[in-house]
Amino acid sequence: MRTVLAAEAGDTTARNLTITLFLIFVAITLAITVWASRQTKTATDFYAGGRSFSGFQNGMAIGGDYMSAASFLGIAGLIALYGYDGFLYSIGFLVAWLVALLLVAELLRNSGRYTMADVLAFRMRQRPVRTAAAVSTITVSIFYLLAQMVGAGALVALLLGIRPGTTFLGMDADAAKIATIILVGALMIIYVTVGGMKGTTYVQIVKAFLLMGGAVIMTLLVLAKYKFNLSSLLGDAAASSGKGSNFLEPGLRYGVEVAGNATQTFYNKMDLLSLGIALVLGTAGLPHILIRFYTVPTAKAARKSVLWAIGIIGTFYLLTLALGFGAAALVGGEAITAQDRAGNTAAPQLAQVLGVDFLGGDLGGATLLAVIAAVAFATILAVVAGLTLASSSSLAHDFYANVLKDGTASERQEVNVARISALVIGAISIALSIFAQNLNVAFLVALAFAVAASGNLPAILYSLFWKRFNTSGAVWAIYGGLLAAVVLVFFSPVVSGAPTAMFPDHDWQWFPLSNPGLISIPFGFLCGWIGTVISKERDEEKYAELEVRALTGAGAH
Amino acid sequence: MSTDTPAPAASTPDRYLAVQRSDEFAGLRRALRGFVFPMTVAFFLWYALYVILSAYARDFMGTKLVGNINVALVFGLLQFVSTFLIAWLYSRHAERKIDPVADRIRAEIGEVTHEDGPRG
Numbered sequence A: 001m002r003t004v005l006a007a008e009a010g011d012t013t014a015r016n017l018t019i020t021l022f023l024i025f026v027a028i029t030l031a032i033t034v035w036a037s038r039q040t041k042t043a044t045d046f047y048a049g050g051r052s053f054s055g056f057q058n059g060m061a062i063g064g065d066y067m068s069a070a071s072f073l074g075i076a077g078l079i080a081l082y083g084y085d086g087f088l089y090s091i092g093f094l095v096a097w098l099v100a101l102l103l104v105a106e107l108l109r110n111s112g113r114y115t116m117a118d119v120l121a122f123r124m125r126q127r128p129v130r131t132a133a134a135v136s137t138i139t140v141s142i143f144y145l146l147a148q149m150v151g152a153g154a155l156v157a158l159l160l161g162i163r164p165g166t167t168f169l170g171m172d173a174d175a176a177k178i179a180t181i182i183l184v185g186a187l188m189i190i191y192v193t194v195g196g197m198k199g200t201t202y203v204q205i206v207k208a209f210l211l212m213g214g215a216v217i218m219t220l221l222v223l224a225k226y227k228f229n230l231s232s233l234l235g236d237a238a239a240s241s242g243k244g245s246n247f248l249e250p251g252l253r254y255g256v257e258v259a260g261n262a263t264q265t266f267y268n269k270m271d272l273l274s275l276g277i278a279l280v281l282g283t284a285g286l287p288h289i290l291i292r293f294y295t296v297p298t299a300k301a302a303r304k305s306v307l308w309a310i311g312i313i314g315t316f317y318l319l320t321l322a323l324g325f326g327a328a329a330l331v332g333g334e335a336i337t338a339q340d341r342a343g344n345t346a347a348p349q350l351a352q353v354l355g356v357d358f359l360g361g362d363l364g365g366a367t368l369l370a371v372i373a374a375v376a377f378a379t380i381l382a383v384v385a386g387l388t389l390a391s392s393s394s395l396a397h398d399f400y401a402n403v404l405k406d407g408t409a410s411e412r413q414e415v416n417v418a419r420i421s422a423l424v425i426g427a428i429s430i431a432l433s434i435f436a437q438n439l440n441v442a443f444l445v446a447l448a449f450a451v452a453a454s455g456n457l458p459a460i461l462y463s464l465f466w467k468r469f470n471t472s473g474a475v476w477a478i479y480g481g482l483l484a485a486v487v488l489v490f491f492s493p494v495v496s497g498a499p500t501a502m503f504p505d506h507d508w509q510w511f512p513l514s515n516p517g518l519i520s521i522p523f524g525f526l527c528g529w530i531g532t533v534i535s536k537e538r539d540e541e542k543y544a545e546l547e548v549r550a551l552t553g554a555g556a557h
Numbered sequence B: 001m002s003t004d005t006p007a008p009a010a011s012t013p014d015r016y017l018a019v020q021r022s023d024e025f026a027g028l029r030r031a032l033r034g035f036v037f038p039m040t041v042a043f044f045l046w047y048a049l050y051v052i053l054s055a056y057a058r059d060f061m062g063t064k065l066v067g068n069i070n071v072a073l074v075f076g077l078l079q080f081v082s083t084f085l086i087a088w089l090y091s092r093h094a095e096r097k098i099d100p101v102a103d104r105i106r107a108e109i110g111e112v113t114h115e116d117g118p119r120g
Helices: A012-039 A043-051 A055-066 A069-082 A084-111 A116-120 A126-159 A173-225 A230-241 A244-248 A262-285 A287-295 A299-330 A333-339 A346-358 A361-404 A411-436 A443-465 A471-490 A517-533 A540-552 B012-020 B023-056 B071-112
Strands: B064-066
Touching (some): A043 A287, A043 A411, A055 A173, A055 A287, A055 A299, A055 A361, A069 A126, A084 A116, A084 A287, A084 A299, A084 A540, A116 A287, A116 A361, A116 A443, A126 A173, A126 A411, A126 A443, A126 A471, A173 A230, A173 A287, A173 A361, A173 A411, A230 A244, A230 A299, A262 B023, A287 A299, A299 B071, A333 A346, A361 A411, A443 A540, A540 B071, B023 B071
């Protein structure tokens, strides 16, 4: 079958080309990083890129930060295998940006400085709130990092065509996975420690252009193949999926109806609602997204960045629709699952088919495959760098400078600690990813969204809009939402008690939903409210200052 | 220093309190909240409707409109349209109703207190 990826037929062209393109990307981004390091002198440079980016640049960087391998390869694969439900997933990721635009971006930009906690702790007692925010930031970021890095490891073996039994540079599939995880980890540590926010931002901007370029080219080729007739593309996709018109309707992946099992059907549908709410409310609570708003000079520029981000992210998800259905139609579900059961290789496989058709034979196929595979690696690198930066900033600025040192650390010390933190967090992530490399950790992205929506978002919204909110409320909201999400997932079918679980051979599952959001998000908001009303603390003067500064930009950093 | 300049606003916190209680600031708050709160409720319900229909009204969502294009696909695409539309409406509203007032108040505050943000 011609759709089986590269190495099968001893086709080393694609592999060599992928590696070459990837090395070019790494060389360019490292050069940018070194250049950025020369421009990075103050703490504001390191944490916020000197607040010197334009709305457009930051919008692209947000796109580069947000569109992870989970959304590029993951959603294209989801659509290719389950049809409509993959599209449903991407809609939540897009609509979520309205929360950021309407309620968070500008107010956060005006009242904060480097981290999410700057806003939460503005009118609160610093230590407890910053500690909670740092715990939550690091938890969310590490969950997300693990999913990306383990994904990168699995992907490299697939994209380079290293199968069990074959070797590459003397490495078998497992060794290649570990080598990839270490390489990705080492690069992200370098981007962050050397280039700080400036370096990371440019890496994300370059990646956003590459990703959009790759997606646009493939979409045009798919549409050209169907003479720009969407209906016949859909018809073909449905036909080759083997699932008929069900493929174009919701229900194959989420909210599955189990015949004769009303309870399971009910849970599955609740799970779909739960996923939907976490996707739409999670984005505006993700620390690596929030710190991007500090890289622009004003609230107006922050608004412009979100507008650009909505434009680019929305366009991208529309393109994945064509990529996913294109892969279903042109590659076929069977060939995709033969390569990767989760469908993560659908987009690269589609690239190969399109290359063969449009660019002339196997060489064309190998070329386009190599380009898309290299784009996928670039995608992963840009996202993990953003996550490492967010967590090391919080560790240094929130925990070290404001909790341990009580605000007495010098800028220089703080930035040094941030660099060391990036190294430590990077090393921990590498170690955890190697440990988890053969576990199914794809659920960690959804969990990161759930924690962000359950803990961070209530704290941020109450902080910005509720006068009465106080230290106790902030601490309750963050820990309450965080714990609820993590505990429920721990006892859910994604961790144990199901064949697809992280630990399929164990069973301590009692919570029936894979996504905790439906329970944990209201619980987080409730905790924030209870925590607030049981404490007498209130500071109207500080709230006046926060509100005036947030709304007008007076005294903004 | 001439003695007839108005007394500087006592301390910064008082100054912020005074601004927060001013009619102008109340207008700014109303312009912001009056737009973003209802809009948030609207898009959230609209999105929730979409997800709920996807879960519970599959026959309706599967209704074919033109060729293989069904209600589910159109509904999904409408979520994109509404997101782009709300983003555009907000940016227009902010430029017209929020930015000018915010700029004015910020300038007034700037006359009394200068960049003095507490360590954040």
